[in-house]
Amino acid sequence: MLKPLLTRLIQHLLAQNSWAAELLQPYGGKQARLIMPPFSATLVVLEDGGLALAGESAEVDASINIPVPVALRILAGDEGAGTAAVITGDTEFASVLASVLQGVSWEYEEDLSRVIGDVPAHEISKFGRNA
């Protein structure tokens, strides 16, 4: 049941970043392998512009290989680091997907507010941002 859970998580993140669906929609049905050693996953673009983990027999159209040093630079907020990822296959599709993945942000304050209310969620988020 890992794939349904991760797919739901991905779709939740994309719903918070509605700009992404418009970029991805032309690539509905395309599949890309994302390799970030030691992890890898295959993603499929859905026809509504969403993303999901691909199934067991996916045939990838592109692959995006992100070496660990590049991944660390991306996590540190280096916007230019994405250009150092190694893309093979359908490069146009992979470039769009990579830019979406790099641009997606988690609106954690909004999610937290549903559980504990607006004011505590805002205070916790503020504390996190200042820490």
Add this chain to the structure above:
Amino acid sequence: MSDNAKTHFGFDTVDEQDKARKVGEVFHSVARKYDLMNDVMSAGMHRAWKRFTVEVSGVRPGDKVLDVAGGSGDLSRLFANKVGPSGQVILTDINASMLAVGRDRMIDDGKAVPALQCDAEKLPFPDQYFDCVIVAFGLRNMTHKDRALADMQRVLKPGGRLLVLEFSQVWKPLAPLYDAYSFKLLPLMGKLLANDADSYRYLAESIRMHPDQETLKQMMLDAGLGKVDYYNLAAGVVALHKGWKT
């Protein structure tokens, strides 16, 4: 000895012309307790499997969706929410009793979903009409699965998707446990909960006679779909196949 073509009905071999009637009798028998049956067979997980099916369908507001062998209308209800008022969902089933359950549910939910009794091997719809066709836990009961898949492919628009959610081949190490559950516990529960052990035994047997993941994938490709991928759910107890018409 009859010269008629033969097919499977669970572990039995029957004349092809008799299968639809026999399957019909099973579903007439279980229609009123269908939800209970699904919950018992899947330990309630069928709801999560169906939700996942809708999530990976890629269906958008305004799309046209065909629910084949839609039974109690679970997926039609989820898809109706997804396509919105500008879209269209049509619920179909060959079995009048099952269709009545689904139709009544939709009406109770205030959803205007047409319910149509028809044979999945001869769908009464024009070519290239639907954005998505779904068949959930229905394909294994069809006499000619190849014909049904071909007809579902026919009514899809180019770029449309055929989703097949069906019991499949479980991960091998779990097979003995799954067999014990299916052939011992399931008929017993069927007897206790629905007083209908035979129908539940057929359901367990029909699952075993259904093609495995790779075979079904090839059948979908043979039916004319351009690309097929599948997800194993619950270690392969169920598989969701997604095929694209190119």
